[in-house]
Amino acid sequence: MESELDLSEFCCLNEDCLDYGKKGKGNVRVKERYESKNRALLRCNTCTHCFSETKGTIFFGLKTPDEEVLRTLAMIPEKGSIRGFTVPSFNNQKGCAG
Numbered sequence: 001m002e003s004e005l006d007l008s009e010f011c012c013l014n015e016d017c018l019d020y021g022k023k024g025k026g027n028v029r030v031k032e033r034y035e036s037k038n039r040a041l042l043r044c045n046t047c048t049h050c051f052s053e054t055k056g057t058i059f060f061g062l063k064t065p066d067e068e069v070l071r072t073l074a075m076i077p078e079k080g081s082i083r084g085f086t087v088p089s090f091n092n093q094k095g096c097a098g
């Protein structure tokens with residue numbers, strides 16, 4: 001099995017590589033799968049550099065389950081901002097001048 005990953009979303013992370021940071025170049029391939037989470041080890045065909053599919057993301061080296069991280073992140077856009085967590089009615093009462 002090759003991969004379910006959309007490899008066009010990945011780019012080489014080797015700063016010395018000609019294709020460093022360039023997505024959709026077709027130079028990134030899945031080399032192998034590893035660990036219990038079935039992570040992909042990716043390889044840049046331009047410079048032969050290998051890196052994890054999670055390198056450069058918050059998931060790299062993380063022990064927290066992906067589901068938990070995603071659930072936590074999902075709360076942020078839902079509330080708009082950290083200030084969004086305060087109770088709106090509190091501000092209304094405090095700001096009432098008359």
Ligand SMILES: [Zn+2]
Pocket residue numbers: 012013014017018019020044045046047048049
């Ligand atoms: Zn490269």
